[in-house]
Amino acid sequence: MAVYSRHPASAPPVAPERERMRHILLRAWFTFVLVYAFTLPGWVLAFGSVITTLVGGVVVVLSGALVASIRPPFQWRRLPWIAGGFILWAGVSVMWSLWPLTSVLTWFILVATTIVGIALASVLTWREIVRAIGAALAWVIGISIVFEVLVAWIVGGPLYAGFATTGGEGAVVWTTGELFSGGRMDGIMGDPNLFGVIALMAVIVFSLEFAAGExxxxxxxxxxxxxxLCLGLAASVTAWVAALGVVLVLATVLLMRTARRPGERTRYYVGYAIIGVGGGLLLWLNRDAVFLALDRATDLIDRETVWAAVLAQVTNPALGSGFATPWTVGDPSFTAGIMLDGAQATSAHSVWVDVFFQLGVVGVILLACVYLAFVWRSWFFAVDRPRWDLRADRPYSPLTLLPTLTGAVLLVQGVAESAPLMGWGWMLLIVLGSKIKQSPHIGEGAAEQRVAIELGEPLPAR
Incomplete structure (x- = not known):
């Protein structure tokens, strides 16, 4: 039997430091937070706005308390201050809002979502963030499949809000229950367009994890x-167009990474700009034919009808009529009265139309700056080789593609949906944008020290 010498040349081997239970619970908590954000419309349909708001309040309070107790290392100047400018303008709009109660309530939701996003970015490493998003999306996809199967099998028809099987006047359909009869898949959030984008995000995140060797x-x-499969069953044109945008952005990034000489990327930028802008313009000019070919002509007509109705009610093009995302149907001072599918619409179904309607030209400019800053940072986070010293041959990480591909999805979705302004769309914008500023290199820096625990390595002595 081998024994140690009284004069060993090195320290006896010890087991690597294991991840503490409190950190596992922390990651589990933020996974739940992401599930809540992804399924927010489903919470409203299932339990109503009051319970959904109470759960959201608990999420915000506990997330803030976790950050206060952990006190993660981050720099205040690296917070998303450009997004803060947009939030500030949305809050100021209460002074001239035509629906002040709605403005105050929805502004608090926007602030709460931002706080949770910053909290998530500050206490988890890059790898943990990707894993948490992937786990949350897996839960959403799984729950949606089980939900659709049970409704189609047991109810055999539409299921209405509040788990009602019969709908009266003004009843809101949660899901059509047509999964086995060739209908579109609504998912737990009750909208095939929203579910289709969720399925697309799941494809992106799972593929990046697979490529990273998780x-x-x-x-x-x-x-x-x-x-x-879920992306196909949702049959969302918005998600399909976003998928094309993701493929184009991914191809561009991978091509940019092959550049070896100064100025070599320039011709790639010009070429892909022509393809991207020209293709988008061609698609928009021929949108009637495209939607007709995809049997979605009704969706396009509905969207354009809502856009025209919203733009017709713009009374203050410079400042807008007051922040309201989403619109509050029960607010008596909210006079939009725009109908969609027999019910009052809760958004303009376009980020840019909604912001112009609510916050005017100033709001549109501020939001454009938010997206421009996010796209700029996420782009170079993806295409530039990781480097913080003289070494210039470090390999790229597939995980660096997540922010720029997410940006592509949100920009495309924002043309036909207002979802990127709320819920998971705004939260991921804050999470990924904040994390790039706090930790520009995956696995390196003070905010990434927990990666040593992930790899089973002891933390360096302080």
Whole structure:
């Protein structure tokens, strides 16, 4: 039997430091937070706005308390101050809002979502953030499949808000229950367009985890296949166009990474700008033919009808009529009265139309600056080789693609939906934008020290 010498040349081997239970619970908590953000419309349909708001309040308070107790290392000057300018303008709009109660309530929701996003970015590492988003999306996809199967099997028809099987006047359909009869898949959030984008995000995140060599690659392959199936069953043109945008951005990034000489990227930028702008313009000019070919002509007509109705009610083009995202149907002072599918619409179904209607030209400019800053940082986070010293041959990480691909999804979705202004759309914008500023290199820096625990390595002595 081997024994140690009284004069060993090195320290006896010890087991690597394991991740503490409190950190596992922390990651589990923020996974739940992301599930809540992804399924927010489903919470409202299932339990009503009051319970949903109470749960949201608990999420904000506990997330803030966790950050206060952990006190993660981050720099105040690296917070998303450009997004803060947009939030500030949205709050100031209460002074001239035509619906002040709605403005105050929805502004608090915007601030709360931002706080949770900053909290998530400050206490989790890059790898943990990707894993948490992936786990949350897996839960959403799984719950949606079970939900649709049960409704189609047990109810055999539409399911209405509040788990009602019969709908009276003004009843809101949660899901049509047509999964087995060729209908579109609404998912737990009750909207095939929203569910389609969620499925697309799941394909992106699972694929990046697979490419990064994460554990359980076989299971990741299964989740990719399931997410692609859900993307097809949702039959959302918005999600399909966003998928094309993601492919174009991904191809551009991978091509940019091959550049070896100064100025070599310039011709790539010019070429892809022509393809991207020209293709987008061509698609927009021929949108009637495209939607007709995809059997979605009704969706396009509905969107354009809502856009025209909203723009017709713009009374203050410079400042807007007051922040309201989403619109509050029960507010008596809210006079939009715009109908969609027999019910009052709760948004303009376009980020830019909604912001122009609510916050005017000033709001549109501020939001454009928010997206421009996010796209700029996420782009170079993806295309530039990680470097913080003289070494210039470090490999790229597939995880650096997540922010720029998410930006592509949000920009495309924002043309036809207002979802990027609220819920998970705004939260991911804050999370990824804040994390790039706080930790510009995956696995390096003070905010990434917990990566040593992930790899089973002891933390350096302080």
């Amino acid at each position: 554990a359980r690659r076989a299971m990741l392959g299964v989740w990719i296949a399931v997410s692609v």
